[in-house]
Amino acid sequence: MKKNTKIYVAGHRGLVGSAIMRKLKKEGYNNLVYRTSSELDLRRQEKVEEFFKEEKPEYVILAAAKVGGIQANDTYSAEFLYDNLMIESNVIEAAYQNDVKKLLFLGSSCIYPKFADQPMKEDYLLSGKLESTNEGYAVAKITGIKLCEHYNKQYDTNFISAMPTNLYGPNDNFDLETSHVLPALIRKFHEAKINNEAEVVIWGTGKPRREFLHVDDLADALLFLMNNYKGDQFVNVGVGKDISILELAELIKDIVGFEGEIVNDLSKPDGTPRKLLDVTRLNDLGWEAQISLEEGIKDTYQWFKENY
Numbered sequence: 001m002k003k004n005t006k007i008y009v010a011g012h013r014g015l016v017g018s019a020i021m022r023k024l025k026k027e028g029y030n031n032l033v034y035r036t037s038s039e040l041d042l043r044r045q046e047k048v049e050e051f052f053k054e055e056k057p058e059y060v061i062l063a064a065a066k067v068g069g070i071q072a073n074d075t076y077s078a079e080f081l082y083d084n085l086m087i088e089s090n091v092i093e094a095a096y097q098n099d100v101k102k103l104l105f106l107g108s109s110c111i112y113p114k115f116a117d118q119p120m121k122e123d124y125l126l127s128g129k130l131e132s133t134n135e136g137y138a139v140a141k142i143t144g145i146k147l148c149e150h151y152n153k154q155y156d157t158n159f160i161s162a163m164p165t166n167l168y169g170p171n172d173n174f175d176l177e178t179s180h181v182l183p184a185l186i187r188k189f190h191e192a193k194i195n196n197e198a199e200v201v202i203w204g205t206g207k208p209r210r211e212f213l214h215v216d217d218l219a220d221a222l223l224f225l226m227n228n229y230k231g232d233q234f235v236n237v238g239v240g241k242d243i244s245i246l247e248l249a250e251l252i253k254d255i256v257g258f259e260g261e262i263v264n265d266l267s268k269p270d271g272t273p274r275k276l277l278d279v280t281r282l283n284d285l286g287w288e289a290q291i292s293l294e295e296g297i298k299d300t301y302q303w304f305k306e307n308y
C-alpha cells in the first residue's frame with residue numbers, strides 16, 4: 001500500500017481499529033477513511049453501498065464487529081450472529097462491487113472446535129463441534145472467512161483473513177458484564193486494591209488456558225499481512241504461548257499490587273478448555289509478536305489508570 005492510498009478502517013474506535021489507526025498514522029499513511037457506527041451502521045446494506053460508491057476506498061481493513069467476552073457472547077448470541085453476518089456480508093459485497101484492491105477480514109480463534117488439538121492449526125477449521133457459549137459469533141466469523149475465500153474464487157478478488165487470538169490493550173472494553181477476561185481482571189484488581197477489599201472473584205474454575213496478544217502487535221501483524229500476503233488460506237495471529245486463567249489472575253494481581261485472595265465463582269462458565277494458536281504460517285511469512293504478556297499488561301494497566 002502506498003502512503004497516500006485510500007484505506008477504510010471499519011471500526012476505527014474499537015480496541016483493534018484504534019490500534020490499526022495508530023499504526024497506520026505512525027507509518028505515514030495519510031488517506032484514512034472511517035465512520036462511527038452511528039454515522040454508518042454497517043448492518044444496513046444500502047448505507048454501506050452508498051458509502052463505498054461515495055468514498056471509493058482502495059483498501060479495507062474490517063475491524064468492525066459485535067464483540068464481547070464469554071458472558072456477552074452467551075447472553076446476546078442472536079445479536080452476535082446477526083450483526084456480524086450483516087456487517088461482513090455488506091462490507092465484503094460492497095468491496096467487490098467497488099473494485100477494492102485488497103480487503104482484510106478479522107475472524108477469531110473461537111472459530112475452531114471446542115476440543116481441537118492444541119496448538120490449533122488453520123487446517124482444523126470445521127473439524128468438530130463449536131463451544132456453545134460463542135457458537136453464534138463463531139458461525140458468523142467462519143462465514144466471513146468463507147465469504148473471502150469464495151469471492152476470491154468466483155470473482156478473483158484479493159480478500160484475506162486473519163484469525164487473532166484473545167486480544168488486549170488500550171481502548172479495551174472494561175465493562176465487567178461484557179468485557180473479556182484480561183481487562184475485567186485489571187479493573188477488578190485495581191478497584192479491590194483502592195477499596196481495600198479482601199478478595200477478587202474470578203469466573204469459572206481458573207483452569208481454562210488462553211493465549212493473549214497485545215493489540216499493538218496485532219496491528220503490526222495486520223499491516224505486515226496487508227503488505228506481504230496474498231492468498232485464500234487464512235492466517236492465525238498469536239504469540240504461540242498460553243497461560244491458565246488463574247495464572248493470569250496472579251500475574252495481574254502482582255502488577256496491580258493487590259494483596260488479598262482470589263476466589264472462584266463456579267456459577268460462571270469456563271468456556272473452551274484451551275485456545276492456543278499454531279502460528280507457524282505467520283512466522284514462516286516473517287512475522288512474530290514482540291510484546292511480552294507482562295510488559296503488555298503493565299502498559300494496559302497504565303492506560304486504564306490514565307483513561308478509565
Ligand SMILES: NC(=O)C1=CN([C@@H]2O[C@H](COP(=O)(O)OP(=O)(O)OC[C@H]3O[C@@H](n4cnc5c(N)ncnc54)[C@H](OP(=O)(O)O)[C@@H]3O)[C@@H](O)[C@H]2O)C=CC1
Binds near residue numbers: 083
Ligand atoms: N477483542 C478480542 O479479544 C478479539 C477481537 N477479534 C476481532 O477483532 C475485530 C475488532 O474487535 P475489537 O476491536 O475487540 O472490538 P470493539 O468492540 O473494541 O470495536 C468494534 C468496533 O466495531 C464497530 N461496530 C460495531 N457494530 C457496528 C455497526 N453495526 N456498524 C458500524 N460499526 C460497528 C464499533 O464502532 P463504534 O465505536 O463507532 O460504535 C467499534 O468501534 C472484530 O472483528 C473481532 O471479532 C478477534 C479476536 C479477539
Ligand SMILES: C[C@H]1O[C@H](OP(=O)(O)OP(=O)(O)OC[C@H]2O[C@@H](n3cnc4c(=O)[nH]c(N)nc43)[C@H](O)[C@@H]2O)[C@@H](O)[C@@H](O)C1=O
Binds near residue numbers: 108138180204
Ligand atoms: C476472544 C474470545 O473471547 C470469548 O471467549 P473466551 O476466551 O472464553 O473469553 P473471555 O475472555 O470472556 O473468558 C476467558 C476465560 O476467563 C474466565 N474469566 C475469569 N474471570 C473473568 C471475568 O471477570 N470476565 C470474563 N469475561 N472472563 C473471566 C472465563 O470464565 C473464561 O474461562 C468469546 O467471546 C469468543 O468469541 C472470542 O473470540
